[in-house]
Amino acid sequence: MLELVSVRRHFGPLKVIDDLDLSVAKGDVLGILGPNGAGKTTLFNVILGVHPVSAGHVRFEGRDITRKRPWSRCQMGIGRTYQVPKPFSHMSVFENVLVAAVSGGQGSIRASRDWAVEVVELTGLAHRMERPAGELSLLDLKRLELAKAVACRPKLLLLDEIAGGLTDMECDELLEIIRGVHRQGATIVWIEHVIHALRRAATRLAVLYGGKIISSGTPDAVLADPRVREVYLGVEA
Amino acid sequence: MPKAPFNAWLVPAGRLLLLLGLCFLIAGPWVCSIPQLQLLTQFLSLLVIAIMWNLLAGYADIVSVGQHAFVGIGAYAFFGFAVFAGFSPYLALLAGGATALVFAVPVMLIIFRLRAAYLAVGSWVVAETLMLGAGKLTAFGGGSGVSMPVSVVRSLGVQPALRYSHIYWLALAVAAVALATTWLLMRSRIGLGLTAMRDNEEGAGSVGVNLIRSRILCFLWTAPFLGLAGGIITLQKLRVAPPASFSITDWTVYVIFIVVIGGIGSFEGPIIGTVVFFLIRQYLAEIGVWHFIILGMLSIGVIMVEPRGLWGILRRVVPGDLIPVSHRPPARPLAGSDSAPSGTHLKEPHSTPAG
Structure with missing residues (x-):
């Protein structure tokens, strides 16, 4: 591969x-x-x-x-997480994952919304869905890194x-x-x-x-x- | 059911204020005098230029200090199409915007070889070169410029009041189209990628945002609107001249002030910045150069308190965007998503998303 x-x-x-x-x-x-x-x-x-x-x-x-x-x-x-997280700080957790689902996964926004929610839930960030990524703790930032990478399929x-x-x-x-x-x-x-x-x-x-x-x-x-x-x-x- | 935050009313109040502003602009020709209408036309032209610079510098990280080039190209092209080609002013305006777009391609090829401060200097050099080139056009009066023939001026209305209201409507239409289409762009997948680029460029590239294509699109997006603004400005001034049509102070330096004060990288920022700029200019102009010093001090002060400008300061208490470009998750949770154990309901990697 x-x-x-x-x-x-x-x-x-x-x-x-x-x-x-x-x-x-x-x-x-x-x-x-x-x-x-x-x-x-x-x-x-x-x-x-x-x-x-x-x-x-x-x-x-x-x-x-x-x-x-x-x-x-x-x-x-090829999806990737960073050792030092690179969140889109002023965007919500959902939007962070949506960007990856749309750009990396190559879907339309409409088609990628459910997938983004699924990935956010999968990575344990559902309760932070609409929080700006800049407000997350280190653990949640790591989860977000994984969520973004997974959202790229x-x-x-x-x-x-x-x-x-x-x-x-x-x-x-x-x-x-x-x-x-x-x-x-x-x-x-x-x-x-x-x-x-x-x-x-x-x-x-x-x-x-x-x-x-x-x-x-x-x-x-x-x-x-x-x-x-x-x-x-x-x-x- | 969760309680709404105590300051939730600020968002609808802000939107109401924007709506009232829009109603005032629409009622402008009926309620304003000619000098006031001229001032509003200037406001709208500068607003368009500010929205475009914000898109370039605030989202695509193209810190251009040469966007006055496209205002000047639009101005000269409008003049040429209206005076020499005999186009109607309306058609000449559109042709001016299209000409700016055509010029944007070679300019982009030159300055996109540079990055950061080098790109800023490069864009300025290209703009100054184009201004010097405009000064060599003898048909346009060379370095001293030329006034618009009376016949063209009168085609917009014999009476000054009618003429100025026509120009005003054109400016309002250009501003409305610039604002609406740029909002749609920011709501699209391209805008989503641009917003990610604003926050973290390397991170955006790693999740599939095409940084180069986004930058090209932004640059080409702004050029026709800057050209249209140039045409409107020429209609107001009724003449073209290299130092005025390609003015770095008026169409780039002031615009940087506006966007920085208002809030770079936000949709509300350029609107707030343009209002503040005009208020300062109108009410403090009589104290001479001091109003420039106040403007400079204000922008430095705002940056020191909040790099995202006045909108960034307001956003600390306003719980949402007035002009929302962000995306919210679907209101209804996915069936079974609450109970499904981790790692069990992933779809095939890299398959086409459902729906």
């Missing part, structure tokens, strides 16, 4: 993504781990086209989308530290929503530091370090990898 071939993303002399190859099969839930500054969010920015690649190719469903703009990629079926959902700062109960709730999206056929790539959440959802893990994938495979195998334990978990091999 998604393929990154020899992708590089440099900011001046800083090589944030360095000759990275990654493929995600349809139906996968790929968890991405890595220490801060490993290039995880930049990887998402490259996949969605927020940052153009310095070299290499990005393919989605067999099509080369390297030169496509973020909105084109979204309309093709993604085939590939990119989740950027969506469970960070949540309680175990909130995390469980979120996990259930994500599993629901996955059950409906969406492929998921999930950057997360909350390993227990990732372990429960991911079919595969990959660890990013210095802009490269240093380990990938089943969650158990990756978490047992001595290199991963050293660079990410801080346990000496």
Whole structure:
């Protein structure tokens, strides 16, 4: 479904993504781990086209989308949440989701209204439906991020530290929503530091370090990898 | 049933005020003297220009300081079509708007290569270049401009009162069309995307809002209305001249004041700003340059208190928009949505929405 071939993303002399190859099969839930500054969010920015690649190719469903703009990629079926939420602060929660349903999901306003309400309810924001997004708490902002991404009807959902700062109960709730999206056929790539959440959802893990994938495979195998334990978990091999 | 907030009456009261204002504008030719009618015509022209700048800068993040170019192009094109081509003033007005649209395409191709402050400077440079170009048109009187022939002036009415009321009706029609169509634009899916862009551009792009197409549409949307305003202004002044028709002070600087004071990125802002600007200009003009200083201080003060202008301040107590462009959820909840467990009722990803 998604393929990154020899992708590089440099900011001046800083090589944030360095000759990275990654493929995600349809139906996968790929968890991405890595220490801060490993290039995880930049990887998402490259996949969605927020940052153009310095070299290499990005393919989605067999099509080369390297030169496509973020909105084109979204309309093709790539939805994304941000680690630092990007709400439309002066619009209501409903409108935030409606924008995504209309623009990303490519429906008319009339046809997308019910879908937007459904997504708002699904993500537990029904009681905040008409509140300006700028007034939401961090937890609700994270829910809103997920709601906007889901409203785009993604085939590939990119989740950027969506469970960070949540309680175990909130995390469980979120996990259930994500599993629901996955059950409906969406492929998921999930950057997360909350390993227990990732372990429960991911079919595969990959660890990013210095802009490269240093380990990938089943969650158990990756978490047992001595290199991963050293660079990410801080346990000496 | 939840109780309405104590200040809920402010929204209908505000709408009533707007309605009364509209009634006054419609009754204008019957209740106003010629100087008052001229003042109202200026008000309407400036309102159109302010609505358009607000759309560009407030929503599409195109902070142009060169929109006087399209006012000038509309003015010159109107003059050319009315005087040299022999069009009726009404048709010439429309042709002036269309000409501004045609010019907007190459101007857009130039300035859209730039962003932010560079775009602002670029748009100003393009506008000044066009003004210098207008000064080279000898048929239009070169740098000193030319007055409209009496025959064209009289085609709008032999009596000054009739003539000024005709010009006023044209200005009111242009303002009404500008306001109504821009409202419809903002209510459409394009407007929804523009509102999202106003709040967070990267976030909007990530949920599928086509930032480039939205910007192009906004730019091309504003040009004909600015051209029409230019035609109305020419009808009022009865002459074209590069410094007046392409005046950066009158058609860009004042307009920025108006939108900033009133409230950038809102539909009510340009209306409030234009009213405040005219009140200051009318009642404080006799104190000379001080009224400019007051205007400047007012805009700085308003920005410091509330970046979203006077409407932003009012919006703290007014619980809703007077001219609503926002969307509300369907009144009736979806069947079963209350009881359905999380994650169980999603439709197929990326399928066509139901309905």
